[in-house]
Amino acid sequence: MDEPIDVSWENARGERWDWIGVYKRGRDPRTAYYLLWTYTGSTVAGSTLIDESVRGPWPLDAGKYSVYLLRDDGYRKEAGADFTISG
Numbered sequence: 001m002d003e004p005i006d007v008s009w010e011n012a013r014g015e016r017w018d019w020i021g022v023y024k025r026g027r028d029p030r031t032a033y034y035l036l037w038t039y040t041g042s043t044v045a046g047s048t049l050i051d052e053s054v055r056g057p058w059p060l061d062a063g064k065y066s067v068y069l070l071r072d073d074g075y076r077k078e079a080g081a082d083f084t085i086s087g
Helices: none
Strands: 005-009 019-024 036-039 046-050 063-070 077-085
Touching: 005 019, 005 063, 005 077, 019 046, 036 046
Parallel strands: none
Antiparallel strands: 005 046, 019 036, 019 063, 063 077
């Protein structure tokens, strides 16, 4: 699928290096490697599109994924959601 994935968040800490990471479904960001990522721009509430403009291989293959809001260039998960891409 090469349609963008719209990700939004509220009540984030708004720290300089907060970021959004896409992982295989349910993987722990402290031990698994991210597939795609982008910074939040230090926003407390906002949104971004996950597409060819983010860092990582695009498009994603069919499968089950999780997207996480991660804190300040680290791997502490602040929020997350699951999504599926059909083949």
